[in-house]
Amino acid sequence: MASESNTLQLRPKALTIAGFDPSAGAGVLADVRTFVAFGFQAVAAITSVTFQNTARVFGAIHQMGEAVRAQVMPLLEDDGIVCAKIGMLPTRDVVLEVARLFRETNLPRPVVDPVIMSSSDHRLMEESALAALIEELLPLARLVTPNIPEAETLTGIAITSEAEMRRAAATIRELGARAVLIKGGHLKKQKVEGSRQETGTDKALDGSDEAIDVLDNEGKVTVFRERRVSGAELHGSGCILSAAIAAGLGQGKTLEDSVRAAKSFVLEAMRNSLREGQKF
Ligand code: PXL
Secondary structure, eight states: OHHHHHTGGGSOEEEEEEEEOTTSSSHHHHHHHHHHHTTOEEEEEEEEEEEEOSSOEEEEEEOOHHHHHHHHHHHHHHOOEEEEEEOOOOSHHHHHHHHHHHHHSOOOOOEEOOOOBOTTSOBOSOHHHHHHIIIIIGGGOSEEOOBHHHHHHHHOOOOOSHHHHHHHHHHHHHTTOSEEEEEGGGOOSSEEOOOOOTTSOOOOEETTTEEEEEEEETTEEEEEEEEOOTTOOOTTHHHHHHHHHHHHHHTTOOHHHHHHHHHHHHHHHHHTOOOTTOOO
16 A cells, blocks of 8 residues: 555646535545546645535635645646646636646646536635636636536526537637537436437437537537436536546547546446435
8 A cells, every 4th residue: 555655756647726625525635536546646736725515515715826826836846747627716816827827837738627606506716707717717728618507607608408508619619718518417407409419310309318518629529428317416526527537638538538538437436426415
């Protein structure tokens, strides 16, 4: 066991810049778990200390942008960071500092998970931070991974169908992102318009039992279809997905293959997850 931890520094590093969730379902702890599972040494900078358990968020104390920058700069002297993801960015100040870090250093282009609300509906990003994220960070991202409510906030498009997911993805690319993955897990109980599946058959789909993710990679669209995992809205699944995609990119996979591998990793995590608030 000791040799395991002693060899960590020989591994390539994956960086997360995200919030701290003490219950470990989401945020930095979920990212670190994911990076380690993909064979990376995880390094991290914390943007906000949140107070929460598996059921809900009680509050948060946000870091200053300067403190986030001060956490990352020494890591750069160590070298070896091959991939990065960005999660919760609570304030405009933090967004601007994080954007500056990626603009002014040779950090790899990050996967950006635009965390706005917790699944228990607690606001994790101040309103004024959103415009800064769009203007300053999206153009620096390799991929941005909004869920449906986040994609609606970013675009102003009400999303109730696969066609609208595609339109929103194109709109977010027009805002400056190179690639967009819209996660359709929140597209519920609406008719999802039939269109060409990866397998090539046209089919009308009921959004309540099929989850659709739309990837628009510089205009090349891939639609991922999955049977919805019953009852499960795994707290932190968005964090795990974006960390796993970053890890895939760090392993040299294409974006499409990284998303595919990340989705099966998250599905496995969901199958093994505890239900919200569950006690042993
Ligand atoms: O799942 C979104 C999320 C991301 N990051 C942190 C969180 C949450 C949700 O609660 O707490 C730190």
